[in-house]
Each structure stands twice: as structure tokens, then as C-alpha cells.
Amino acid sequence: MDSPNVLFTAPSAGTKNATLICVPIMGETIEKMKIDVQKAKAEGADVAEIRLDSLSNIDPYQDLTALIQHRVLPLLFTYRPKWEGGMYDGDENKRLDALRLAMELGADYIDVELQVAHAFYDSIRGKTFNKTKVIVSSHNYQLTPSIEDLGNLVARIQATGADIVKIATTATDITDVARMFQIMVHSQSMVKRKLMGNSVEEGRTNMSSGYIYEEIRTEVPFIGLVMGDRGLISRILCAKFGGYLTFGTLESGVVSAPGQPTLQDLLYLYNLRQVAPDTKVYGIIGKPVGHSKSPILFNEVFKSVGYNGVYVFLLVDDLANFLRTYSSTDFVGFSVTIPHKEAALECCDEVDPVAKSIGAVNCIIRRPTDGKLIGYNTDYVGAISAIEDGLRGKHNGGSTNISPLAGKLFVVIGAGGAGKALAYGAKEKGARVVIANRTYDRARELADAIGGDALTLSDLDSYHPEDSMILANTTSIGMQPKVDDTPISKHALKYYTLVFDAVYTPKITRLLKEAEESGATIVTGLEMFMGQAYGQYENFTGLPAPKELFRKIMEKY
Incomplete structure (x- = not known):
């Protein structure tokens, strides 16, 4: 089943978020790349991804040496071919030679596509490359596969000998991301495993999906991202569910894959460094939703008062399906906007009398004692x-x-x-x-x-x-x-x-x-926005709304 009800629970509370933030560097020249790596360092990135396929011309030895010897951040080298969504359309041997050269020169990471990974590993067998970590990646620009297919894909990537598994898929619906979170969480508890099928012959049952895995106790870090606007939460909540790395761009709109947020948004809008396994997830449900100022407001208030929550954009097509899928206690409260306010009334287990009289709900709380959804109207x-x-x-x-x-x-x-x-x-x-x-x-x-x-x-x-x-x-x-x-x-x-x-x-x-x-x-609508937000904050947290703080934050925007 592609959208099970209770999918995942975050890793144990108390562990610190260790997810790295990587900035894709896509300059047409080495000089521009050097400048952008310096900028990424200054703005707080952990890693810079050098997209060699974006270069207009490349002298592999000279260019890679110039980047690696003078690096100010760990460097991840990617040379993405067109057949995997990149820009390179040349000779495959030259492309893979450049990645091998990056390893010889001391690159921190290289990214090799699953389709060529076995041949690539054969070509470097027996050689030592200064502990360069090899990411073996798979990209799907059409959809997000089923849990079973994702599990098989993880096993195939691990079987290559990858140091790090990377899977990027595409969201046709926001519920697709739940399958990636499930795989991400399981990659930490059943870390290197072989899919055995649905029998109970050998291996251990995956209780959420019903599939059987043979466990191999070698841990392999996992990067799992879902592309597109409906997949945005994967790039933020991977820090909660144990993802190894996420991507943030230097500039809005200059992306290496659809749906990437900016580095600044990851750090200062979503407070990614503070997102931990026990962080409560809130969000604004709507279609469209990108115009909403709610994430700006709530995330800054949460940070200011020391409340352990993160508030995200939730581009939702089918509200009932969304609420069924994200039914774990990690997802505790939602604001609801156009066009879902009336549908929200039907999706809640209980509805406040005022909201029932109005016939619309703009705030949903998951009650911690029994998981039931309670609807309110603060509009x-x-x-x-x-x-x-x-x-x-x-x-x-x-x-x-x-x-x-x-x-x-x-x-x-x-x-x-x-x-x-x-x-x-x-x-x-x-x-x-x-x-x-x-x-x-x-x-x-x-x-x-x-x-x-x-x-x-x-x-x-x-x-x-x-x-x-x-x-x-x-x-x-x-x-x-x-x-x-x-x-x-x-x-x-x-x-x-x-x-x-x-x-x-x-x-x-x-x-x-x-x-x-x-x-x-x-x-103005901003006055209504502020007034309804006070009520939502109190429903979300059980605390009095810091009204002066709300107003001070909104005055900046």
C-alpha cells in the first residue's frame, strides 16, 4: 500500500540533528565556482556540490586541482549526464575519468549514478583514494515508487558498495514524501538489508510495510529527497528523520533540482539546525500555499520563545488522504487555508461548536492522548x-x-x-x-x-x-x-x-x-491574519500568544 496510515516515528529524542546542508555550485567557469564556494562557506553551508556538468569548458586535472587544493568547504563532485537529469552529453569514459581523478586528488565526496556504479567500482578496485566517500545515486523525475520498490532500490544501491545511498524522486502528491521518510527512518534501524519478499522464512518483518528484510549490520548513511513543490517538506524534515544531507541554493530559483529551497531559508526560515527527532511538525495546508506568511511568523515565534516546533508549507491536493497518511504523532497541528477549510470540517474527529456553526475549519490539532483530530475556526x-x-x-x-x-x-x-x-x-x-x-x-x-x-x-x-x-x-x-x-x-x-x-x-x-x-x-488581510494566528498558536502550543512579538515580526515583512 503506497500511503499507509501510520508510517514512521522519528529516531529517539535527545539526539542532535546531524544533517548536512549542501549548496549546489553551478557556475559556468571555475572562477565563478570558487567565488560561490566562498559565499556558501560564509553563509553557513557544510558542503559544496561542484556540478562539473555546468562548466562550459573543463580541463579536468587543472580545474579539479584548483578547486580541491584551495577548498574552504568539503567538496562533493557531481558530473551529471543528461540521461540522469544533468547537462553533460559527452563521452561516458571521459565523464567517469573526471570523477576518478577527483578521488585521486582528494575530493571529499563524489556522486556516481546507480546505472554505472558497478562498472565504476570495478575500475577503482584495489586503489586507495584518501577516504573519498562515494555517493551512489538514483533519480526519478516522474514519480515516487512504492515502498517495496524503494526498499529494493536501497538494497541495489547498498549492494554496489556505496558509502552513502542517495535517492531522489518526484512528488505527484505530498503523500509521496511519506514513503521516503519511512525508508529514511528504517535505513537507521535496519540499516543494510536485502528485501526478502512477503514470506516469513528468514529476516525480520518491517511492521509498517509488511515486507521482510534480511538484516546486515553495516550502517550506510541515507540521502532521501523528493523533488517538486509537493516534495518540499522532504528537504526540511529529513533533518528530523535522520537524512544525511539536504540541499540549499545560494539564490532563489537557481536550482540543480526542482523544489530546492535556499540556504538562507533552511537556516533562518526553517531553523534547520534546531530541527531534532523530537521536534513537533506544524504546517499550512492549502492549494496554492507558497504565498502564505505563516511559516515566517510561526517559525520565528517558535525560535524566539524556545518552542521545539517547525512550521512548513504543505501543498495538499486531497486533504483526507494527507491527514490519513501523516497520522503519526510527529505531525501535531495544521493551519488550513483555501480551498480546504470546508473539507477540513468533515476530516476532523471532533469539531469546536463555533467551527461547526460556521461550517469551516482553519486550524486542526492532533490530540496527543488519543491522536484524534480536533477542528477549530479562528478566522x-x-x-x-x-x-x-x-x-x-x-x-x-x-x-x-x-x-x-x-x-x-x-x-x-x-x-x-x-x-x-x-x-x-x-x-x-x-x-x-x-x-x-x-x-x-x-x-x-x-x-x-x-x-x-x-x-x-x-x-x-x-x-x-x-x-x-x-x-x-x-x-x-x-x-x-x-x-x-x-x-x-x-x-x-x-x-x-x-x-x-x-x-x-x-x-x-x-x-x-x-x-x-x-x-x-x-x-488589510494582515490584520485578520494576525488575529487568527493568535488563536492558532494557542491551540498549537497550549500557551498564551505573544501578541507583541507576533506584531513585531510581521512589521518586518
């Missing part, structure tokens, strides 16, 4: 509080006992999870609520549920029953990269006294810019 408090503050500011404070929303006509754009939260919150505060949505039936359904009215989005431009209305956009219209989009024409904004936009990338959307120009008070 409505964050958004409604920010809107009330905006109205009180405009009306010089007013009464704190009666909400400034009482009696107001409150127009909500969107009938999804965030729309439901705002509609519920506004109704609770005494507002008259109208739902505007592209699909009228969805708007009508939500309006009926809370006792309001419904419109189509196209009706909104001519909707003017009264002045001084409130407008709240809860859709992704206007979010990066489509920053020129807006859900309503500028001429219609003059009838609103306050306009709120849940989008916070960019902070000032076209909707907010035009609303301000039309004389309305504006409330």
Missing part, C-alpha cells in the same frame, strides 16, 4: 475584531459594549470557508448580512444558513440599497500574482464606509487601494 475572531477596530477608529471609539457592526449592512464576497466565518461573525455581532458569490446557489445556501440575503458577484456593481455599508472580500481575487484583479468596480465602492480584504499578499490590494481613494476606511 472569524481575527477578521471581525479587525473590522470592529477599523469602525471604532473611524467613529472615535464609541461604545465598547455594543459592536459597531450592529445594524450595519455587511456584504461578504465569497461563500467558502473564510466567507462562512465572516458571515457568521458579522451576524453574531448584529449585522445584516448579504452574501455575494460567483455561483448564486452557493451564496443562497450560506445566506439561508445564517439568515441573510444573496447576490451573484456580477450584481455587486449595481447593488446600492443604502450608504455606509461594510464590504469584506474573502476570496483570492487580487492575490499575487494576479494583483490587477478586483471583485468590484471602483465606482461601486463609494457606498461603503469600510472595506476589508482577506488577501494579504500584497498587503494593499487593488480593492483596498481603490476603496481608500473612494473615501472608505480600509482593513
